[in-house]
Amino acid sequence: MTKANNVIMNEEEIIHKIRKFNRSYVRSIGLLEKKLLNSDYSLTESQILYLVNDQKKTTATEINKILKLDEGYLSRIIKKLISKSLLTKEQSFSDKRIFEIRLTEKGLKEQQKLDTLSSDSIRSIIAHLNKSDQSELANLFNRIMTLLYKK
């Protein structure tokens, strides 16, 4: 794996570099997402479809542990996606407060379509790099994930 060089930076410099990255990267990803979701689904809707697909069976509360939306707002979005026949909602037998949410066939197709669009948009931002640089990039992202989130 990528080996760290051991030049210790001061905290200010570290934070500055991260923030600089955030400004460029988060902005460019944001613009890409906006463009590519144009215009069938909102970003939030597509995130919900992604999560439901990822978890196969889920609930509003589960989704909201990740997305942290307003509960009423989430409830309405789910309702909307059900009305478009992308999701189903079924009351749990063992706990009737809970409603299990799943993708329909149509929902799965739509989510796969969104997935492809999202992959395409990433492809476009790495297209100018050769294979070796692209692989390095993936390793860099991966290493950041490890540092930030695996503990």
Place this chain on the structure above:
Amino acid sequence: MTKANNVIMNEEEIIHKIRKFNRSYVRSIGLLEKKLLNSDYSLTESQILYLVNDQKKTTATEINKILKLDEGYLSRIIKKLISKSLLTKEQSFSDKRIFEIRLTEKGLKEQQKLDTLSSDSIRSIIAHLNKSDQSELANLFNRIMTLLYKK
């Protein structure tokens, strides 16, 4: 600098890793921003203040080359920030279509406050890492910037 290892991945895997990063990282940064801007300024407003400070003197058009907002919306936000005495707007002498935008003293103070909050929020996500890992992290972000944007 960080040395690439030369294992070439296939494109699918590369894109998968980048998207995985995006989901975690962009989401966590988004949540942080939301929390910390609570609640004096919107994210867009604070971005505008950041840009005006960065560029010292700018225009709506310049800002929008970066933020790509609706022009009418931007116009209104600027108006709002002027009404809060954070910005000034002055018609250019050489081209009277153009209005030069600057931070006021108060605007500068507010932007510095936001800047501090933003730095604090980054500090909080790297706090669990030792100095060496923090430096590595900054280098990783920096290297990504180079790969993606410098060409």
Place this chain on the structure above:
DNA sequence: GTATATTACTTGACTAAAGCAAATATAATT
């Protein structure tokens, strides 16, 4: 040099996104 097009910005009217608080239903706790 005047008509036409373009640029920079603004305004009005609107839709979409998101937040807040109260309400309903069920389950868990005391």
Place this chain on the structure above:
DNA sequence: AATTATATTTGCTTTAGTCAAGTAATATAC
């Protein structure tokens, strides 16, 4: 059995963002 907590929904409001038309100044084309 009464109280508290969880999961979701609804009504109402605010904030964010879009669209199209409009004004003013400048640049370009004939």
